[in-house]
Amino acid sequence: MRLHRNLCFAVIDGLHLIFNEGEYADKVVQKLLKRDKRWGSRDRGFVAETVYQIVRYKRLYAEIADVKEPFHRDNLWRIFAVWATLRGITLPDWKYFTDTPTRKIKGRFDELSKTRKLRESVPDWMDNLGLEELGEKSWTAEIAMQNQQADVILRVNTLKTNKKDLQAKLASEDIETEFLSNHPSALKLVERANVFKTEAFKNGWFEVQDASSQLVADFLDVKPGMKVVDVCAGAGGKTLHLASLMENKGQIIAMDIYESKLKKLKIRARRNGVHNIDLKAIENTKPIKKLHGKADRLLIDAPCSGLGVLRRNPDAKWKLQPEFIDNIKKTQEEVLEQYSKMVKDGGKMVYATCSILPSENEKQVQKFLTSQNGKNFKLIKDKKILAHKSGFDGFYMALLEKNI
Template structure:
């Protein structure tokens, strides 16, 4: 592979924004890909994948390059040189690469890779927490898997098409997909592609949604005609899935504390042909109290650490702090206590997170069932998904029924 100067400069600029300015990697990559209209798919792929790979392995590459944060541009070029050397890419005769110790880099990599927290490039506290909650064997496998690039998974919008017809439509646009066993609405791309430019996407035939995330709406056991509340709806991936499972019949109340996210859901719902969703911003406790005892089904896709989706958000490793996880656990228990009151007698709710930590998942459910509010519920079933076992995002979901 030959390195091109303008592409490498884009990578360095992106890393500066992510590491030094605290910007989100996905947003930065989106900006970078609009930088030069002459770039082809290979150029764009190089920029995106290189940025993500260096973000994933920031700690390891910085240790090998012997540089410390905040990284100036010379430091970022040294980190880039480490990445290129380990990929077997010949470094061009540019001033940024003079005196790059190629042999030393490979030796340092072999030496540092013997230690998990350096090999998988994670903060000390995260390694200690994962070890404590999952044990040596599970944590070692899971964090290794979380450093791999995630597959692109689509969820067919059954309000508009079938899985087979979507597959054929994408094939006509040179995108090949395959079915996934035990995931009734999922198609997996055989090769990465920009699916958002397809006719099928513009017509609302699918959404991009990981296979594990797709299981949550199915877990809630919804039926057409029900009153369903999605209380942490965000931009609405699971809300839209619920609408398709309900065949656009009944009512879905999509709620969130961020009105900006609900506005995105409104746009997506229009494209998906969904018209049984009512949007409500949670500005105070009134909208919650109004729904006490009214919901046939309730989805609590709770705020969490996101440690099950590091493959998609590698910069989260560097933004997360241990205090955040302590605080989010308190939020989870408050959300369970307050929002569960919306479920009617005989109704059901799902508590879900994209975390792999038992303290955010099964232990939260156990604690809830021992509270005064939780004593009205029983656990029907739960499911824990680890990336190293499933190949998809780490997730947890628990189905509870109100007596």
């Protein structure tokens, strides 16, 4: 493989923004990919994948390169040289790579890879937390899987088409997909591609949504004609799935504290042909109180650490802090206690997170069931998904029913 100067410069610029300026990796990569209109898909793929790979293994590569944060540009080139050497890429005769100790890099990699927190490139506190909550065997396998590139999974919009027709339509646009067992609405891309440019996407035939995330709406057991509330709707991936399961019949109230996210949901809903969604920004407790005892179904896709989706957000390893985990658990308790009051007698709710930590998942549900309001509920079933077992994102979901 031959390195091209303009592509390498783009990678270095991106790493500077992520590591030194605190920008989000996905936003940085989106900007980088628009940098040069002459770049083909292979060029863009190189920039995106290299940036993400170096972000994933920042700690390991920095240790091997013997550099410390904040990384000035020479340090970033040294880290890049480590990445290239470990990939077996011959370094060109550029000033940035002068005196790169190729043999030493491989030796250091072998030596440091014996220690999990260095091999998988995670902060000490995160490694200790994962070990404490999941145990050595499970945590070791899980964090290794969380460093692998995630597959691109689509959810067919059954309001407009079906899986077979979507597969055929994408094949006509040179995108090959395959069915996934136990995921009724999912198609997996055989090779990565920019699906957002397809006619099928523009026509609202699908959304990009991981296979684990797709199980949440199914778990809620919705029926056409119901009144359903999604209280942490965000940009609405699960809201749109609920709408398709309800065949556009009934009412979905999509709520979020961020109005900007609901505006994105409005655009997506239009493209999806969904018209049974009402959007409500949560600015105070008034809209919540108005819905007390009214919902047939309630989805709480709770704010969480996101430790189940590090494959998609590798920079979260470096942005997360232990205090955030402690604070988010308190938020989860409050959200469960406050929003569960919307469920009518005999109604059901799902509490879900994209975390793999029992303290954010099973333990939160157990704690809720002993609370004042939680005593009115019973746990019907729950499901824990670990990436190293499923091949998809780490997730948790619990279905609870309110007593009559």
